[in-house]
Amino acid sequence: MRTAFTEEQVEIRRTLREALLKRCGSDEVRAAVLTPAGHDLRLWHSLADQLGLAGLAVQQEYGGAGCGLLELALACEEAGRVLLPSPLTATVALTVPLVAALGTPKQRAGLLPRLASGRLTGTLAVPGGTLPEALGLAGDGVGRLRAGWSGGGRAGGVQARRTGDGWRLYGEAAQVLDGHTAGLLLVAAHTGGYARSRTLLFALWPEETRGVVRTRLTALDETRPQARIELRDVEAEPLGPVDSDVRGVLAGIGGTVATAFAAEAVGAADRALERTVEYARVREQFGRPIGSFQAVKHRIADLYVAVQAARSAVYYAAWSGRPAAGGLALAQALEAARVVTAEAVQLHGGIGVAWEHDVQMYFKRAASDALLFGPVHRLRERAADVAGLFDATGSREAVVL
Numbered sequence: 001m002r003t004a005f006t007e008e009q010v011e012i013r014r015t016l017r018e019a020l021l022k023r024c025g026s027d028e029v030r031a032a033v034l035t036p037a038g039h040d041l042r043l044w045h046s047l048a049d050q051l052g053l054a055g056l057a058v059q060q061e062y063g064g065a066g067c068g069l070l071e072l073a074l075a076c077e078e079a080g081r082v083l084l085p086s087p088l089t090a091t092v093a094l095t096v097p098l099v100a101a102l103g104t105p106k107q108r109a110g111l112l113p114r115l116a117s118g119r120l121t122g123t124l125a126v127p128g129g130t131l132p133e134a135l136g137l138a139g140d141g142v143g144r145l146r147a148g149w150s151g152g153g154r155a156g157g158v159q160a161r162r163t164g165d166g167w168r169l170y171g172e173a174a175q176v177l178d179g180h181t182a183g184l185l186l187v188a189a190h191t192g193g194y195a196r197s198r199t200l201l202f203a204l205w206p207e208e209t210r211g212v213v214r215t216r217l218t219a220l221d222e223t224r225p226q227a228r229i230e231l232r233d234v235e236a237e238p239l240g241p242v243d244s245d246v247r248g249v250l251a252g253i254g255g256t257v258a259t260a261f262a263a264e265a266v267g268a269a270d271r272a273l274e275r276t277v278e279y280a281r282v283r284e285q286f287g288r289p290i291g292s293f294q295a296v297k298h299r300i301a302d303l304y305v306a307v308q309a310a311r312s313a314v315y316y317a318a319w320s321g322r323p324a325a326g327g328l329a330l331a332q333a334l335e336a337a338r339v340v341t342a343e344a345v346q347l348h349g350g351i352g353v354a355w356e357h358d359v360q361m362y363f364k365r366a367a368s369d370a371l372l373f374g375p376v377h378r379l380r381e382r383a384a385d386v387a388g389l390f391d392a393t394g395s396r397e398a399v400v401l
Contacts (some may be wrong), residue, residue: 008072046119062206070319076089087122095115098253104240125158127188131373136386138373157188166237174217175224209234212232227230255323261333265371275362306335330373344359344362
């Protein structure tokens, strides 16, 4: 395992940071989230065209850069530092690996080049609140996945039925990342009834398909838009063969998705800490900067340790590619982001909760991610179960994740 970045990886981080500093300041972020798309389309296309951000994880034969998980994590970390509102995680971390793993040769050839160009964005739609379970990142009370996360019968979700000319979908999925603007929807649907219950993944183009209703939801974190998708007898095509192991593939990319979102959380926590240190140096109380007080120094030191520990977990997950490591990295990053942003608000005092100050935006990102993927103890429990940390009798085993 390499423990140092290559020149190419350093250049990816440097170039992206410079571009985002120039075009993704606080005012630009605030303006972008108020647009119908929820992000700056011109900035996204610029990042895709000039930096190849959209095609970072797409194979070169399909027009992408062919980079690995570590490069994606570095890009996501930089995006998290500025709370970049963009289709980055939904398209690059969720949609691309699913199309690459499940799609037929014709589907890959038709979709991956468009996704790599940034002109087509995509997302994954699963029943509300089940994204961590769908990706194999969280389970039931003992860490094991629930078989019915995709719905079925009265359990809600999306139902699929076969007709003479194809497949029809009906149902609803909430908390869909970028679901109101994505040009490609990958919908997890339940079929087969009780006796032959199974989950399939379907591809549909909402702008060209009748019966699709998309509603942008009011989210705690405006920089990560979410939507409710309603499907009313919608025609769709399966992604890949109908006998594909969809649940296994979803669980297989879970570590990649977790690492990408964890990297974003680390970037956000790191920037929130930087802002807090800057403020502690200039805010005076009792005739001296508050950063000179020992109690404040100790609190900031603890936050620094939390950020560095989370960053180390993310880099290890990206280097190793192990699913359990990705889940643990996400748990560590979510916890660090929660603690750091909460302390940032406290140390900023009353201004920390004011709309005019940026620190409240980082606090909302941390809280929103915790709601989307948490609670943290479920992520850790599932990672321990995958790694075999405990045997059947409950005794601890020495396992390296």
